Amino acid sequence: MAIVDVRILVEGASDVEVVSKALQGLALGSEYNITISAIIPTTNVEIAKSAAAGADLLIIATDADRVGRDLAERLFSELGEMVGHVERMKLPLGHDLEHVDVELVRKELKNTLVRAGLKSLQVLPGYMELRKQLLDVKGKHDTLAQEYEELYREHEELRRKYEELQAEYVRIRNENEGLKELLERKSRPVKIEDAWKGLFPAEPVPDERILATAVEKLGLTGRVIVGQGYIFAEEGELIDELLKTVYLSLAIREELDEGTKKRQEGSKPEAQETEEPGGNIVENPEVNPDEIERLLKGIGDE
Secondary structure (H helix, E strand, O other), rough: OOOEEEEEEEEOOHHHHHHHHHHHHOOHHHHEEEEEEEEEEEEOOHHHHHHHHOOOEEEEEEOOOOOHHHHHHHHHHHHOOOOOHHHHHHHHOOOOOOOOOOOHHHHHHHHHHHHHHHHHHOOOOHHHHHHHHHHHHHHHHHHHHHHHHHHHHHHHHHHHHHHHHHHHHHHHHHHHHHHHHHHHHHHOOEEEHHHHHHHOOOOOOOOOOHHHHHHOOOOOOOOEEOOOEEEEEEEHHHHHHHHHHHHHHOOOOOOOOOHHHHHHHOOOOOOOHHHHHHHOOOOOOOOOOOHHHHEEEHHHHH
């Protein structure tokens, strides 16, 4: 059992001597399990607060006159919340050590301790009820703490799954965007004239047979389809590449024919016919599909 810390507050030094004398005949430790840790002689409230703070029981021992009562009431109101319990003790008037009845003081001190104990018993039911409420609240707190831990773990697990799903969503979204971009690049059948004019608006549209020959010679069969005035490829870039290759071939062929024509005109000014390399003479050096085929074949061989 814990020792009860009791402190006694008196008005002056003479009161300290009286109370100390009265305590000599009391076995407080064995009878009440208490100890008088301090006898404090002061009427100053601040000093009293500092000296009495934390005591289990504070006894305010003042004279029984009006001044003593006023002091006791003032100290009681100021110190009530700083200690466990406050009890008033009246000292007899004219209590110098030579004339005071020490036994009377001792009796009053014992009665004060008994009153304090009885008052403590009076508040015991309330204390027990509060203790029960405290235990109930603690039990609820422990239950809520356990539920919180479980909910926290569930939250962390859900957060982890959310992050995984978020990462999967981003991956799938990027894949879908890539597929969408790929599908957007896929070419639908377009008119040869529209495709050609889109690249070379000032140039005449070549014969469809020229484009078909270019597809075959360039190894694009199956990837590019030409027919009925239309051209189709799974990838729109292939159409542009094919048309640019045909345009380049026609341009090269035209340059070659122009050079041959100029050479022939320089050697035979009056001639109306044009001689091709190899000695063949044609009336009109217009490009035809067979020539484009031979040119593309030569490009492929290189």
